[in-house]
Amino acid sequence: MRYLLSMLAAAILLASCAAPQLLGPASASLSDSDIREIQLLVSQRHDITQGIFKIWAETPQRVIVQSGSESYVDADYSQFTAVKKNGRWKIASPIQRRHLYGTG
Numbered sequence: 001m002r003y004l005l006s007m008l009a010a011a012i013l014l015a016s017c018a019a020p021q022l023l024g025p026a027s028a029s030l031s032d033s034d035i036r037e038i039q040l041l042v043s044q045r046h047d048i049t050q051g052i053f054k055i056w057a058e059t060p061q062r063v064i065v066q067s068g069s070e071s072y073v074d075a076d077y078s079q080f081t082a083v084k085k086n087g088r089w090k091i092a093s094p095i096q097r098r099h100l101y102g103t104g
Contacts, residue, residue, distance in 0.1 A: 024057035024064075037089045038082055042067050047095055049078040060084070066098075075100045 020039075022030060038055060042048050042065070049068030056064040061084040068077025077100065081093035 018051075020052040021054045022057065023054065026057040026060050026062075027055075029060035030055070030057050030063070034084070034089065038063065038065060041065075041082060041089055041091060045091075045095075047078075048080070049076060049097075053077070062092075069100075 020035070022035070035055065039052055042050060042052055051069065052065055052067045053069070054066040056066075058064065063082050064079065065082055066077055066079050069075040077098050079096045079098055080091055082089050083092040084090075
């Protein structure tokens, strides 16, 4: 039982550290450091569903972040805009709760 719990904890930790999908016209301008700082923003907020799966880079200083689960039908996720000012990333919009509806 203890082994199973430790394996589950390790799997959750690895999933939360997975690199998010990076898209958008300015995606090449985001550094690994930028992505880590955006991930830190999410990890510090309890009102944001954890686990960034997509970052849409509109400009080098403005991104739309989707966080939560896109891995199954009827999943909930959070979406917000973050901006980089004075070298630091900050959340710049209300946190929107979204839902992935299944079709078929």
